[in-house]
Amino acid sequence: MVLMRVIRDQPIPFVNSISVYEKRSHTMEQMLLTGNEAIALAARDGGVRLGTGYPGTPSTEILENFDRFGGQAQWAPNEKVALEVGLGSAYGNARTLVTMKHVGLNVAADPFFSAAYTGVIGALVIAVADDPGMHSSQNEQDSRRYAEAAGVPMLEPSDSQEAYDYTLKAIEISERWNTPVMIRLTTRICHSKSLVTPLRDPLNTRPAAFQRDIPGLVMIPAYARIAHQRLRERLNEIAAWNEKEGPFVEVEGDADTGIVTSGVSFMHACEAAPKARVLKVGMTYPIPFRRIRKFADGVKRCVVVEEGDPWLVTALKAEGVPVTGKQERYRFGELTVDRVRRILNNDTSPEPKPEPGRPPRLCPDCPHRVAFAALSKANCIVTGDIGCYTLGVLPPFEAMDTCACMGASIGVGLGLRHVLPREEARRVVSVIGDSTFVHSGITGLAEMAYNPPPTGHVVLILDNDITAMTGMQEHPGTGRRLDREETPSKLNYEALALSLGIQDVHVCDPVDDPEDFERMLNDALANERLTLIVARKPCPLLTRKTAASEASCEAAKS
Amino acid sequence: MRSGEIMTDDPVTSVVLAGIGGQGIVTASNILSDALRRHGYDVKKSEIHGMSQRGGSVCSDVRFGRRVMSPMVPVGTADYLVVMEPTQVGPNRHVLRQDGVLITPDTAAYAIESNSDEPDPKAEKLLNVALLGVLSAYLDVPGACWMAALRGNLSERLHDMNIKAFIRARTVETMARLVTDASKPNRR
Numbered sequence: 001m002v003l004m005r006v007i008r009d010q011p012i013p014f015v016n017s018i019s020v021y022e023k024r025s026h027t028m029e030q031m032l033l034t035g036n037e038a039i040a041l042a043a044r045d046g047g048v049r050l051g052t053g054y055p056g057t058p059s060t061e062i063l064e065n066f067d068r069f070g071g072q073a074q075w076a077p078n079e080k081v082a083l084e085v086g087l088g089s090a091y092g093n094a095r096t097l098v099t100m101k102h103v104g105l106n107v108a109a110d111p112f113f114s115a116a117y118t119g120v121i122g123a124l125v126i127a128v129a130d131d132p133g134m135h136s137s138q139n140e141q142d143s144r145r146y147a148e149a150a151g152v153p154m155l156e157p158s159d160s161q162e163a164y165d166y167t168l169k170a171i172e173i174s175e176r177w178n179t180p181v182m183i184r185l186t187t188r189i190c191h192s193k194s195l196v197t198p199l200r201d202p203l204n205t206r207p208a209a210f211q212r213d214i215p216g217l218v219m220i221p222a223y224a225r226i227a228h229q230r231l232r233e234r235l236n237e238i239a240a241w242n243e244k245e246g247p248f249v250e251v252e253g254d255a256d257t258g259i260v261t262s263g264v265s266f267m268h269a270c271e272a273a274p275k276a277r278v279l280k281v282g283m284t285y286p287i288p289f290r291r292i293r294k295f296a297d298g299v300k301r302c303v304v305v306e307e308g309d310p311w312l313v314t315a316l317k318a319e320g321v322p323v324t325g326k327q328e329r330y331r332f333g334e335l336t337v338d339r340v341r342r343i344l345n346n347d348t349s350p351e352p353k354p355e356p357g358r359p360p361r362l363c364p365d366c367p368h369r370v371a372f373a374a375l376s377k378a379n380c381i382v383t384g385d386i387g388c389y390t391l392g393v394l395p396p397f398e399a400m401d402t403c404a405c406m407g408a409s410i411g412v413g414l415g416l417r418h419v420l421p422r423e424e425a426r427r428v429v430s431v432i433g434d435s436t437f438v439h440s441g442i443t444g445l446a447e448m449a450y451n452p453p454p455t456g457h458v459v460l461i462l463d464n465d466i467t468a469m470t471g472m473q474e475h476p477g478t479g480r481r482l483d484r485e486e487t488p489s490k491l492n493y494e495a496l497a498l499s500l501g502i503q504d505v506h507v508c509d510p511v512d513d514p515e516d517f518e519r520m521l522n523d524a525l526a527n528e529r530l531t532l533i534v535a536r537k538p539c540p541l542l543t544r545k546t547a548a549s550e551a552s553c554e555a556a557k558s
Numbered sequence: 559m560r561s562g563e564i565m566t567d568d569p570v571t572s573v574v575l576a577g578i579g580g581q582g583i584v585t586a587s588n589i590l591s592d593a594l595r596r597h598g599y600d601v602k603k604s605e606i607h608g609m610s611q612r613g614g615s616v617c618s619d620v621r622f623g624r625r626v627m628s629p630m631v632p633v634g635t636a637d638y639l640v641v642m643e644p645t646q647v648g649p650n651r652h653v654l655r656q657d658g659v660l661i662t663p664d665t666a667a668y669a670i671e672s673n674s675d676e677p678d679p680k681a682e683k684l685l686n687v688a689l690l691g692v693l694s695a696y697l698d699v700p701g702a703c704w705m706a707a708l709r710g711n712l713s714e715r716l717h718d719m720n721i722k723a724f725i726r727a728r729t730v731e732t733m734a735r736l737v738t739d740a741s742k743p744n745r746r
Binding site: 030032135136159187188191192193194195264267268270271336337338352355356357358359360361363 | 578579588591592595600601602603604605606613614615617626627628629630632633645646648649650652
C-alpha cells in the first residue's frame, strides 16, 4: 500500500496539560461555539474537502455549520451511503468528514469495519454522537465499543475547544497512519457551548488523486487476511504513539483519590472532586494502558469515571490495572456533577427522581394528526418508524404498536402479516416518514413485493417533504440539497413502488380531505393487496420557515 | 497547578432558563452567554434540543465565571432561574439554590408591563428578551455587551422591538432593586 504523508508547516494546537487551558486568555479571537460548530469550523480550517452524513440528534448541526462556514456538505440517504461516499473521497487522497448519531453507526457498520481494513489514502474522520440519557434516541448504546470492535482509533473531546483541536488531530492521525479515525461525541459535547480559539491560518491541503493499490483496497479474502494483520500492526504503532504523545490532560491533586476519565465526564469529575488527581484520556482507543497504570500506581484509590457502559474500566481490569468503576445504576442516563460525587463517595442512597417535564407532542396543525386519527379509528395494528410521527404513540392517538429502528416499520409489518391469523393480519399497517423511507424503507418495499403476505399489506408514507424531527433537513425526496439548492430530479415514491411491483399506489392530501384519506385507508385494508398510500402535505413548520426566509430575502432586497 | 484552587477561588454563577419549545429559550441563552463572553467571562451553556422542539419542556443551563468546568448546573445550585411558562416553574424549582432568584412573567410583571406606544413585552415573541432584561439587572455585564449580544443573535428586523423590550425591563428592574434592599438577592 502506498503511504502518502503530509508534511505540515502548521503545528496543530494540542492540549497536553491543563496549563495550556490556562494560557488561553480571554481574547477577542475567542468564539463561543457548540461542539458541533467547533467540529465544523475545524473541518473548514483543516481543509476538509467533503462532509457527508445523515441527520440525527445530536449530530445534525455539524454538517449544517460546515456548509455555513463554506465547506462542501451533503446529506446522504443514510449513514451507510455517507460513509461509503466518505471512504471513496478518502481513497482519493482528500480529507473527509462523515457525521452521524450513534444508531447511525449501526447502519454504517459494514463499511466502518472494512474501512479499518483497507485504511485510507487521505483523511477519513467519522464523528459519531452518542445520546446518553436518550434525550432524542431509541437507545443509549455506547459507540466506544465500535472503535474497539472495528479497530478504529478514537478521540473523545471534553468541550468545544477540544472538539476543534481533536478534529484537526484526527485528520493528522488519519493521514499519518492511513486509518479512519472516530471522534466520539455525546449530547453534552455536541450541544453545549464553550469558548474556542481557532487556528489563525488554515492547514495546507493537497490535491485529490487516485493511485491504484489493488491488494490494499480490494477486500477479497486473500488480500483481507494481509489487511487484518496490517490493521493490528498499525494499531500497535498508534498505541505506542498514544502512550507517549497522546492528548492527555493531567490535573494535579492529592494522592488519596485518582480519577481516570474522558469526554464530558472529565468536567463533572473536576468539579465533583476538586482535590482529586485526574488523568483525562483524549484518545481512548487504542487504550493507553501503560500511562493509566502509572497513574493508578501513584494514587491510593483509582476510580474510572465514564458515562455509559463500564467499557474502559473492564478493559483496565482485564489488563490488571488497579482501578474501580461505578455502580451498575450509573450505566443508565447521563453523568452529572452530583452523580460523579456519588460514584466517588460510594453513595448508595437513592437518587432524587427527576421532575417530569412536559413531553413533546405533534404540533396542533401537524398533518400526521389526520393519519393517526384514522388509524386509531380503524383499530389498526401500526408498525411505526422513527421521526416526528413516532409521537403518534402518545395520547390521544396511541396509534403505534411497534417502533424499533429506522425503516423497521415495513419489515416488522410484513412479519406480522405473515404469521397472524387472517382477521388480525389484515389490520396491520406500516407507517413511515418520507426521510425514513428513503433512509431504509426502500428495501422493505422490495421485500413486500418479493415475499407478499397472504393478506397483502398496506404501507403508509407520511410525506411532509422534509426530515422534520431533527430540524428540517433535506433528503433525496425533497428535491433540495443540504444548502437548499434545487436538484435536477427528485425521488418519486409512487414510480418507485410501481417499478418494484406494488399493485396499488395512491397519493392524497390528508389535510385537504381527511375523509378521502380515511376511505382510502379502509379500502386498502379491505382489498388485501399490496398497497402504498402516500399522504402528502408539507410540514407546517417548513412552510412557515420558507415563508419567513422568503420575507427576509425580500426585505433585504428592498 | 492545583484544580482545587480553581474551584475555591473562582465561584461560578449558574443560570437556568426554562420554558416550552417555541418560546425562544435557546435564543435567550445564546444572547445571555454571548453577552457574558463579551464581558470576558469563561462561559459554558448546555441544553437539550431535539424532540423538545415539538412543544415539550426546554431547559438551558448557562454558567460563567473565571473558569467553568461542567456545562450542566448541579441540582440546588442555580443562582437564577428564569421560567417563561408558568407550568414549568414546578418542574424546575429544584435547580435553584435556597436563596436563589426566581424570575417569571409573574414575579417580573411590572417590568414587562406593556406601554401603549411599544409592542407588548409579554407577547410570545418578546417575552424571552424581556425576561433577559430583568435578569440583566442582577448581573455584572455592561449594557454595551448586552446590546452587541442582542444584535448578534437576532435577525435585523427584530432588533428594534427586542432592544426596546430589553431596555425597559432592565431599567425597571434596576430601579426596583435600588429601592429594595439590594444586599438581599431575594427582593420580595
